[in-house]
Amino acid sequence: MDFVVVTFRTLQSGMSYAPSPKKTGLPREVWKWLQGTGLSFYPKNVRRDFSNGYLLAEILSRYYPQSFPMHSYDRGTSLSAKQSNWGLILKALQKQNLSLVKSVIEGTIHCKPGAAELLVQEVYSILTNKSIKSVPGPELDFTDREYQEILPPVARSTASRAIKSNLTATEIIAEPDISTNQRRTNVILQRHAVHKSAEKAVYPGRFRMKPRRSPLVGKALVSSSYCDECDINPSSEDVAAKLCSTSVCCKAAASYKELKVLQPVRRSQDKEL
CATH class of the missing domain: 1.10.418.10 (Calponin-like domain)
Structure with a gap:
């Protein structure tokens, strides 16, 4: 309501009103x-x-x-x-x-x-010749660090996105030297790694890796085929000769069950229409 009143009064007085942009x-x-x-x-x-x-x-x-x-x-x-x-x-x-x-x-x-x-x-x-109190200090940081700190951890940039945001196309065109652009990229990656390590220290549960629950079957069978009674060592050279042919001796953990699938009987296609 206040904004409407100010605009109406400004139009009545014939003066131009230019509100300053936000942020x-x-x-x-x-x-x-x-x-x-x-x-x-x-x-x-x-x-x-x-x-x-x-x-x-x-x-x-x-x-x-x-x-x-x-x-x-x-x-x-x-x-x-x-x-x-x-x-x-x-x-x-x-x-x-x-x-x-x-x-x-x-x-x-x-x-x-x-x-x-x-x-x-x-x-x-x-x-x-006037000083401004809000002028930042001597440390110049023309990166998106402040914007990334405002975002939640899930929405923050990845390494590739950090390079794209902090290394513009005009910089590459103005300085096409490959070594110079590589140094700029390495600086961005190092800064991103430092921020990521600090983020891991603050949010350790978010970066906790869960173990995969799909191990290789062959590796599990070889590791479980060792038996004290028949003295079979899977690391020996004659593993194929010493492995038990059945699971009775070693009491293997893997069990098998035969499944019988009934196939549908196809009708003869030789019948004349």
Whole structure:
């Protein structure tokens, strides 16, 4: 009801109302700052909309219009468009004696979790000279670890799914070296193994293996064919000569029962119609 009242009052006053998306990962003051920059379109998905660098160049052009001409930037979402835009942004930032963390830029280009949010907060602090209390520490972790911790143990990713979620296709295209991608894959697998071992320590009953109840019949018969009375050892060379032909001597545990099956009598098909 409150949302309807606010929207109705906003329409009456003739003002534009743009509610901030849910679970964006950005503080409230940063969203207010973005709304006041007059962007060409409102970022609904921070990870997707900031990946090509166009919105960031548009923000920087409000503060440095001569260094960031918007006609030089591409709105495309391909990897080549992203690399071209970010190359122009880095050159213009160097002229203004400004710098951004390289790992944060790469994470934003490849849509890593939390990278674009951290980049926007860093740009906000540089341009406004204001600090944000919610900015994370120096440890950068652009993985799906936080999302996996929220999920129940049954729904968490397997090893193959972890590789697919944390190693994007654009990373492989940008760096096609096989050894580099193998190192990235090994890091993801090692991290997944550490998380899985910690999960086993917390939930030991979930990973308890149950014994299979279908052993091999031949192995059971050989192991049960040893008899103290007739001194038969199945490990000797002449096992076939010493094994008892009947189960009376060794009292074998296996018992057999003959089943007789009555076959239906087929009618003669030679009768003439």
